């Protein structure tokens with residue numbers, strides 16, 4: 001069981017205060033990370049993954065900063081945006097290269113391809129993939145190290161309705177195995193069906209952290225807490 005902890009996490013870009021003093025603990029289960037455009041979600045996830053340096057405070061996963069994890073892919077799987085794949089490579093080649101560079105068993109590749117339902121297309125070039133297929137490939141990459149923690153930025157992006165239902169079942173099953181799953185999303189109806197807890201941020205500030213069941217109605221709570229209610 002691995003927690004994610006944010007401790008006074010803060011990021012300023014010149015004049016923009018993107019993330020302001022976020023403190024919370026994210027436990028095993030599925031946690032939805034919600035907020036309007038520009039609220040600071042992606043910046044927070046990028047700091048969690050050691051991609052950008054906080055201005056102040058920090059974030060730890062299982063008690064360690066991402067940069068200090070000896071084998072990060074075995075602890076944390078991440079999907080930030082489904083791009084950056086070499087278009088001339090097949091999905092299988094992409095995952096084999098990732099497995100090799102991370103010191104993971106090649107046998108994991110076929111397992112994760114199956115898990116994301118890409119086995120039939122595994123030998124096609126990624127350049128010909130749809131957005132939803134690239135999203136599934138990104139998820140396969142996140143699952144490659146069989147990590148205890150998954151950090152997924154808008155994982156339902158590009159998935160068709162059957163894909164969204166499939167993703168919901170996958171996330172629930174990962175949570176059922178005791179993993180900690182953090183997903184950002186704008187689709188509140190979908191979040192409502194998938195998550196155990198929610199974090200709501202607005203203007204870089206944490207407005208709510210707690211169980212979904214403590215909110216009568218996610219949409220009205222979101223609009224009220226983010227000042228978007230008319």
Ligand SMILES: Nc1ncnc2c1ncn2[C@@H]1O[C@H](COP(=O)(O)OP(=O)(O)OP(=O)(O)O)[C@@H](O)[C@H]1O
Pocket residue numbers: 013016017018035036037038039040041042043044
């Ligand atoms: N590299 C950067 N340089 C300058 N400002 C940035 C940079 N990255 C993000 N910002 C700013 O920080 C704020 C938070 O952006 P962020 O992308 O984290 O929001 P978000 O909640 O993920 O938004 P969205 O839902 O639209 O993806 C925004 O005002 C954004 O313009």
